[in-house]
Amino acid sequence: MCNNGEKCYFDGENRKCEPAFCVDSPYASNAVSAERFGLYRNIGAAVKFKCEQGYELKGRPYAECQPTGKWENRFLCVMKGTCSDGWSFVSKKCFMIVYEKIVWEEAVTKCEEYDGQLAKVENEIEDSWLISQLTDSVWIGLNDIENEGQWRWISDNSPLNYTNWLSAEPNGGTEENCANYCKNYCGKTFYGWNDTRCKMLLGYVCERHPN
Ligand SMILES: [Ca+2]
Ligand SMILES: [Ca+2]
Missing domain, CATH: 2.10.70.10 (Complement Module, domain 1)
Structure with a gap:
């Protein structure tokens, strides 16, 4: 049988x-x-x-x-809505902060290599979460490289909607075309956005879609 x-x-x-x-x-x-x-x-x-x-x-x-x-x-x-190791789930996105100091353009490339993009900070939830985590200046995806004064996000080429510029920023004209989170060296006691020279060496924050 x-x-x-x-x-x-x-x-x-x-x-x-x-x-x-x-x-x-x-x-x-x-x-x-x-x-x-x-x-x-x-x-x-x-x-x-x-x-x-x-x-x-x-x-x-x-x-x-x-x-x-x-x-x-x-x-x-x-x-749904989970992030790989090393990434944090915030406001429907995964963020990763990296303190390796590199120029802005290299930060764009690095985030792409991580299957993401240099971060677009699009609302207060993301902004205040990032600020709560930061221990040093980092690049974000915001730049006015193409047209002076016309700030755009590198991830989707969208114009600025939500903003968190430090007071008197952006102030660099054609000399400063890349944005970062800045505190001490901007003479502040809290983080906000600053325009600076794209060749500065800073950390960076990447974003990517949740799994
Ligand atoms: Ca500029
Ligand atoms: Ca500036």
């Missing part, structure tokens, strides 16, 4: 068993079946899944019944 899920065949004179279908039901964490007509369990069958609310599907949304008679998932459901 073969076990449940197995089929019987003859190898010469010997009777043997091999898996014919998957006995168990496929299972995946934080996922539910997306099949409307029940399960196919035969070897090679694929069962479609979707992730529970608040989770995002990575991969192909299937569990496949293997020749071994076991299900194998082709996907993972990961929690």
